Amino acid sequence: MIPPFSGFLESKPLYYKEIDHERVHRAYARLRDHIAHPPAVHIVGTNGKGSTGRMLAFLAWQNGMEDGKWKMENGLSQSESTNHFYPLPTTHYPLSVGHYSSPHILRFNERIWIDGENVSDEVLEEGHRRLYGILGAEMSEALSYFEYTTLLALLLFERCDLIILEAGLGGEFDATNVVENKRLTVVTPIGIDHQAFLGDSIEAIAETKLRSITPHTQVLLAPQAYAEVESVARRIANERGCGLTMEDGRWKMEELERALQNKAWPEFLHENASVALRALEFLGISGDVEALKDLELFGRFYPIAENVRIDVGHNPLAARAIARAMEPETVLIYNSLDDKDYREVLSILRPKLKRVEILPIESQRAATLREIEEALAVLEIPWDCFSGQLFSHERYLVFGSFYTVEAFLKSQDLGYNQKS
Known part of the structure; x- marks a missing residue:
């Protein structure tokens, strides 16, 4: 059968x-x-x-x-x-x-x-x-x-x-x-x-x-x-x-x-x-x-709202390309798999960041909150856990992995949960 x-x-x-x-x-x-x-x-x-x-x-x-x-x-x-x-x-x-x-x-x-x-x-x-x-x-x-x-x-x-x-x-x-x-x-x-x-x-x-x-x-x-x-x-x-x-x-x-x-x-x-x-x-x-x-390239520096972009990039090479495109004072909604160089990624993005908000993801390869927190502390980047709220006066980038973008889209009522 x-x-x-x-x-x-x-x-x-x-x-x-x-x-x-x-x-x-x-x-x-x-x-x-x-x-x-x-x-x-x-x-x-x-x-x-x-x-x-x-x-x-x-x-x-x-x-x-x-x-x-x-x-x-x-x-x-x-x-x-x-x-x-x-x-x-x-x-x-x-x-x-x-x-x-x-x-x-x-x-x-x-x-x-x-x-x-x-x-x-x-x-x-x-x-x-x-x-x-x-x-x-x-x-x-x-x-x-x-x-x-x-x-x-x-x-x-x-x-x-x-x-x-x-x-x-x-x-x-x-x-x-x-x-x-x-x-x-x-x-x-x-x-x-x-x-x-x-x-x-x-x-x-x-x-x-x-x-x-x-x-x-x-x-x-x-x-x-x-x-x-x-x-x-x-x-x-x-x-x-x-x-x-x-x-x-x-x-x-x-x-x-x-x-x-x-x-x-x-x-x-x-x-x-x-x-x-x-x-x-x-x-x-x-x-x-x-x-x-x-052509719409969903997930590639894609604007899902006037002040929110999503990108499925997850490594230093992608971070360098994204950093050139980012606006200053961007709030980064982030998480990473444990086999990625998240310290280098965060270091590359740091000059354009206002703060980082860490979004939990479901994966056996997800980095622990403590590891990312330690990297942020060394880089002196302010951070918090993602509350699920987005504010119209802030500019956001969701980045770090396909899992991160997926978790973010499922947390928001943006009409993408049933995307075919």
Whole structure:
């Protein structure tokens, strides 16, 4: 008997100290002949993966080539794309595009986006039943949360013309790296994070992430904070016979600034948009900058009220980008997981802070109140516990993790609790 998707997923832990990296490949080998394999863009990095991927997916969906030329050139003729379940049309406008991202803020559905919409509960349940049936109970139960949901996304994307896959915390051993038919790897800014899994140095972390690159494909390197990342990228691209392009984040920037002047996006989102547009050029898909006016990047320095912004960033690299965008005298509503460098994060944000209000979060990896309090005391930042009240005369930023943003939204009557 196949268990319901929601209960099945909740039974899997979100965090693993050790994992069998070959397991997802064994499962994919069982799945691969049951699904189509659209061209894929793989996005790896530390920061900016979600926003860059969503911009890329949104623009490709909005601006696909009307005459089907891109599809034919990329091997998507009907005869080649027909699989056991669905045939793909030979012409289609706009392109059908899927985007897989993680983690989610409020609902799992946020992780799988197809043609402008998060997937419905009904589609998830149907896809889960098919996937569980293909893999069998033993393998389905053995896969990790991220492994199983990655394969579920690939199954649900089978009718797409293009898929955008965001790697999880890794690269070379990430579940998303099972995908076939990669056409481009986009490398967003790499910084120090998840050291227990990836290594204690920028070089080690970059090595792990960049070894996800498929030989003889194209690689687009977004602007990097560390020169070591560029060195590692050049070496691995050369070893694997890949074309490597360094993007400076200024591609079509004048057009972006003109088109997005009313959106009040910070500089780092403009840079991510520039990278997304450059990626589209590599794919041979036109990118209309004006279309970004209609894109909402929930959780990315996102204004949920006139004086309240939320951001799911959680590491020093993200904090530096946020600090450049913040207004002075901001009240920071904050919490952190215990494996994050919250002392460095708070130190970076300190010049823009009026005070910190600590919001409790539910996670086995949450830092203790005492640890954060000690960091705030050393930095001489005033703090209190979050009372749940917001005042119109204050300016707020909710930051620290997806868990922090989720807890905040659920504590407030802001209309986001049922966000699909």
